Amino acid sequence: MATNPLPAGEGKTFLGHPRGLYMLFFAEMWERFSYYGMRALLVLYLTKHWLFSDGEASMVYGAYTALVYITPVIGGYLADRYLGQRKAVLYGAVLLTFGHFLMGFEGDGGGDSPALNAFWLALAFIIVGSGFLKANISVMVGQLYPRTDVRRDGAYTIFYMGINLGAFLGSLLCGYLGETYGWKYGFGAAGIGMLLGLIVFVIGRPLLQGHGESTAPAKLKQRVAGLPFEWLLYLLGIGIVVVCWWMVQNQEVVGWALGVTGIVLLGYVGWVAVTKLDAHARNRIFAAMILMIGSVLFWALFEQAGSSLNLYTDRYVNREMLGWEVPASMFQSINALYIILLAPVFAWLWTTLGRRGLEPSAPAKFGLGMIQLGFGFLVLVAGAAAVASGSLTPVLFIFLIYLLHTMGELCLSPVGLSAMNRLAPAHMASLIMGCWFFASATGNFVAGLIAAATGSEAASGEDAAQQVVLDVYSTIGWIAVAVGVGFLLVSPLIKRLMHLDTLKDDDHQLAGERELAEPAAPGIHIEDERK
Numbered sequence: 001m002a003t004n005p006l007p008a009g010e011g012k013t014f015l016g017h018p019r020g021l022y023m024l025f026f027a028e029m030w031e032r033f034s035y036y037g038m039r040a041l042l043v044l045y046l047t048k049h050w051l052f053s054d055g056e057a058s059m060v061y062g063a064y065t066a067l068v069y070i071t072p073v074i075g076g077y078l079a080d081r082y083l084g085q086r087k088a089v090l091y092g093a094v095l096l097t098f099g100h101f102l103m104g105f106e107g108d109g110g111g112d113s114p115a116l117n118a119f120w121l122a123l124a125f126i127i128v129g130s131g132f133l134k135a136n137i138s139v140m141v142g143q144l145y146p147r148t149d150v151r152r153d154g155a156y157t158i159f160y161m162g163i164n165l166g167a168f169l170g171s172l173l174c175g176y177l178g179e180t181y182g183w184k185y186g187f188g189a190a191g192i193g194m195l196l197g198l199i200v201f202v203i204g205r206p207l208l209q210g211h212g213e214s215t216a217p218a219k220l221k222q223r224v225a226g227l228p229f230e231w232l233l234y235l236l237g238i239g240i241v242v243v244c245w246w247m248v249q250n251q252e253v254v255g256w257a258l259g260v261t262g263i264v265l266l267g268y269v270g271w272v273a274v275t276k277l278d279a280h281a282r283n284r285i286f287a288a289m290i291l292m293i294g295s296v297l298f299w300a301l302f303e304q305a306g307s308s309l310n311l312y313t314d315r316y317v318n319r320e321m322l323g324w325e326v327p328a329s330m331f332q333s334i335n336a337l338y339i340i341l342l343a344p345v346f347a348w349l350w351t352t353l354g355r356r357g358l359e360p361s362a363p364a365k366f367g368l369g370m371i372q373l374g375f376g377f378l379v380l381v382a383g384a385a386a387v388a389s390g391s392l393t394p395v396l397f398i399f400l401i402y403l404l405h406t407m408g409e410l411c412l413s414p415v416g417l418s419a420m421n422r423l424a425p426a427h428m429a430s431l432i433m434g435c436w437f438f439a440s441a442t443g444n445f446v447a448g449l450i451a452a453a454t455g456s457e458a459a460s461g462e463d464a465a466q467q468v469v470l471d472v473y474s475t476i477g478w479i480a481v482a483v484g485v486g487f488l489l490v491s492p493l494i495k496r497l498m499h500l501d502t503l504k505d506d507d508h509q510l511a512g513e514r515e516l517a518e519p520a521a522p523g524i525h526i527e528d529e530r531k
Contacts, residue, residue, distance in 0.1 A: 023204030025162035030197030032166030037174025040332035054455030062448015069441035071131025084214035092132030099125030100191035124245035167336035175329030287497035299443025307451035318392035338406035367487030369411030374480030376404035
């Protein structure tokens, strides 16, 4: 029997927020611990254990991360329509736990080991589990508060800190264990982290105050082909695991699917904008589409962190610190640490500039983010060039590239989510948000293509191999800077297309409440340019 939810915001609180927020915080923290812990090791595992080439490993990584961004569309839809967020998150957590523990079966390595099939299956379970969990846990944060509750922004900021705390700790611990003691120990730690997240979520169910339950409980109990409809949905999830198991092994299929679907999506959104919306609403959709296209390039370059940059750090960087050679995978934690430290600074900065009428517009922030992204690559290239030929790149430049990339992320990611939410008419909000995350998926796949281009198997000698990577980084760095400058130049035009002066409050929901995937930083700052 479904529990009748308390009115949002009622019930016992801790530090001014519903106690359910902190339960979701810890559940999400452990889920991100497991995801980023495994992600920090993935490319190194593929190249060192399974003996994939750099190009092959990068394509697997790109297809995997792209699918992680696509499956929340399915998980979000099934939760909204049938399961409810709580059951969808629970189901996703079970799939994730199984997938992470399955990663521990490493076999003897090499490309012909039977254990390789277990590895592909593990990736598939993690992909689909993420789709069910990430699509819905952030929604549950919003359900704990009335729509007009002033605590909502603070709640999402707290929740976002849980995401990055988990990412920071997971990359450190799983990376250390995996590279120091053996891959199975790193992946096993990720599995334990996910199991802890599952336990926290199950035990903390009463703190949800009845929120997140199915809106169609009777439908779930109906028998279809002799089984309750709810169980058929779970079997559908297993069927999607099988599809993902095949797709992650056939990365070109993922690329074609993204390309065709992207064209159809953009065509449909453009057709709706032209034929069914008034002039101002149509222009806002066009502005949103420009930002989406820009985000594809941003994520394609930003996501080098887990693939080509991870390999570069392992091979060509002097990682000795305080007499200890730090495992390369542990450097994946730097981005999360910078976000924890810098997110409040950026929130303060935008608010302070906004009060003085100096806050950059959303497209201008996109441009600033892209420029910082490009500078990150160029700084690393300059650092490598500054040392003698054959010498390792100083580790300082790894900290600098992550610093610049994180600052770029904070300029673009939360602003993009907010912009999508504000620019879309209420009846198109889910579609536009889905397009935004689809753009992220496309960017992740393109990241795999770019990382594959840094593969240096054909280069003769270690110096030549390193130069291949640096040449690619120099090229994409300058491209990012040029695109960023272009965004700055056209930002007044894009801002005019946004028609912020005629925006009206309606049933729009804050970024993070009913999107199709994880809010990257919806609570940090919801900009207000209505001046």
